[in-house]
Amino acid sequence: MNLTSIKTIYLFEMDRTRRTLTQSIASPVLSTALYFVVFGSAIGSRIDNIDGVSYGAFIVPGLIMLSVLQQSISNASFGIYFPKFTGTIYELLSAPISYVEIVIGFVGAAATKSLILGLLILLTAFCFVDLQIQSPFLMLLFLVLTATTFSLFGFIIGIWADGFEKLQIIPLLVVTPLAFLGGSFYSIKMLPPFWQKVSMLNPVVYLISGFRWSFFGEGDVSLGVSLVMVAVFLAVCLFVVRWIFKSGYKLKP
Amino acid sequence: MQNVVEIEGVNKIYEGGFQALHDVNLNIRKGEIFALLGPNGAGKTTLIGSICGITDATSGSIRICGHDNRKEFRKARAKLGLVPQELTTNAFESVNATVKFSRGVFGKPANQELIDQILTDLSLIDKKNNPMMTLSGGMKRRVMIAKALSHEPEVLFLDEPTAGVDVELRKDMWRLVHKLRENGVTIILTTHYIEEAEEMADRVGVITGGKLLVVEEKQALMQKMGKKQMILTLERDLDEIPERLKKYNLEQRGCELIFNYDVKDNSKGVQELVRDLNEANIQFHDLSTKQSSLEEIFVEMVKGS
Known part of the structure; x- marks a missing residue:
């Protein structure tokens, strides 16, 4: 394992975040704070408690997940798409490094950024709602797993995309609807039975449910199922990334 | 004489079926300046790309300092430096950051002194902290060379190093190439400026339509064919x-x-x-x-x- 190369890619990517601090951190934190104000304080006070949790506190895990999902994908996809777009990818392809090292560097940086963002949103949440975390360790585990998995997913999108439009299309048309319908703002149990079943096909449901479990000890599905689903999605992403580098798909002409 | 690059029976067929390289056999000797001449679309860049790992040859073998460039890619690629034809840079990075990145990505420990020396040699030291996007085309070309030199390659590939470069910079580039050779670096350059090959190369290879037509000492070629x-x-x-x-x-x-x-x-x-x-x-x-x-x-x- 070439640690110097991994560190170089990781720090280079992290440096990009420092340069684009407003876009990378400040704007997602601000938009989530607005959600807390509107849904948590203004509208939330008129909504009943869900499973004994106030609505303001109930949406915190969902909102964090929503941002972490979106930012992981956007950070990682842009991180690898940009060198492809500018042509500087030649350097990565000609360097004495394996694809595993490239992936650790890029995905590691993207996941770190999302993790920082998730924690910042959590801190913001404490300013608006009364919140207690039942299993902080589990909460962190879910955050790390989700950030890593979706950064890998973003990395795949970044390699697949051959234009800025394609870069946006999956996050906008697939991930955002899945995240909104995955129980960010409501409990799946509130839906009619048919839609509850349909919702079970949405992988984001398991992420949000597991994450919510770590906060309140309650979720839409059991904790074990949530963990297994995250692990399955992580494995699928790892498999696809491995295939991309082995076949040179969209990387090597 | 020791060969630093050994290419045997290399073919490259792109996805659409276009064959860019036809059974290329070529040895590059240690310490020489080798010019690969050919018209546009002859296969020069594909050949360099296949050696450096930008693309994979469809068949044949490529060894660098005795290491297979796919099975032992770490050892093989560690010896190589590549200056691509296109000016591909990160617009927002500083010159120093982009050169440092190249060294790091090749797994070499940080060495600011060496980077400063390279930047001085390439007359870039006063632009060290400037973002890449503020540089002229010629300056960017120098940065590309600095990036390739930053990880101390034994074999340097210069793909059309003087395309679109003014006369003064071209002469500078030639001087630099000679200086690198004095330091023991083997140089392979592609060009369609024959003047350049005539000025610099020890040996010349002519490639067209993906076929290597001739490989000969420059003087011998000029005598034989002239x-x-x-x-x-x-x-x-x-x-x-x-x-x-x-x-x-x-x-x-x-x-x-x-x-x-x-x-x-x-x-x-x-x-x-x-x-x-x-x-x-x-x-x-x-x-x-x-x-x-x-x-x-x-x-x-x-x-x-």
Whole structure:
């Protein structure tokens, strides 16, 4: 394992975040704070408690997940798409490094950024709602797993995309609807039975449910199922990334 | 002499079925400057890309300092430096950051002193902290070279290093290449400026349509393929070439008489011709000689293929 190369890619990517601090951190934190104000304080006070949790506190895990999902994908996809777009990818392809090292560097940086963002949103949440975390360790585990998995997913999108439009299309048309319908703002149990079943096909449901479990000890599905689903999605992403580098798909002409 | 790059039977067929390289065999010797000449689309960049890992050859083997470039890619690629044809840079990074990145990504420990030295050699040191996007095209080209040199390669590939570069920078580049060679770096450059190959290369390879037509010492190639001409400007037109001069390979263009002779023969025929001209009472008032350049040889070879 070439640690110097991994560190170089990781720090280079992290440096990009420092340069684009407003876009990378400040704007997602601000938009989530607005959600807390509107849904948590203004509208939330008129909504009943869900499973004994106030609505303001109930949406915190969902909102964090929503941002972490979106930012992981956007950070990682842009991180690898940009060198492809500018042509500087030649350097990565000609360097004495394996694809595993490239992936650790890029995905590691993207996941770190999302993790920082998730924690910042959590801190913001404490300013608006009364919140207690039942299993902080589990909460962190879910955050790390989700950030890593979706950064890998973003990395795949970044390699697949051959234009800025394609870069946006999956996050906008697939991930955002899945995240909104995955129980960010409501409990799946509130839906009619048919839609509850349909919702079970949405992988984001398991992420949000597991994450919510770590906060309140309650979720839409059991904790074990949530963990297994995250692990399955992580494995699928790892498999696809491995295939991309082995076949040179969209990387090597 | 030790070979640093050994290419055997390399073919490259792109996805659409286009064959960019046809059974290329080539050895690059340690410490030489090798020029790969060819028209646009000849396969020069594909060949370099296949060596450096930008693309994978469809078949054949490529070894760098004895290491297979796919099975032992770490050892093989660690020896290489590549300056691609296109100016691909991160617009927002500083010159120093982008050069440092190259060194790091090749797994070399940070060495700011070395990077400063490279930037000084390439007259970039005063631009060290400038973002890449503020640099001129020529300056960006230098940064590309600095990036490749930052990880101390043993073999340096320069893909069209002077394309779109002004005369002064081109001369600078040539000086740099010679200096690198003095330090033991093997240099492989592609170019379609024959002047460049003529000025710098020890050996020349001509590639066209993905086939390597010839690989030869530059001087030997020029001798073997080159023509020498002596042009005599006559006092008056000849109606026809006299019988006794027909044994010479002569052409007549108005009042110019052109004698084509072999470079290897040197001036053997020249003396005799002048004597025979005197005896035939043909007067001339001017005489010049011309030797074909590498360019003419190249054009002829590519046309012939």
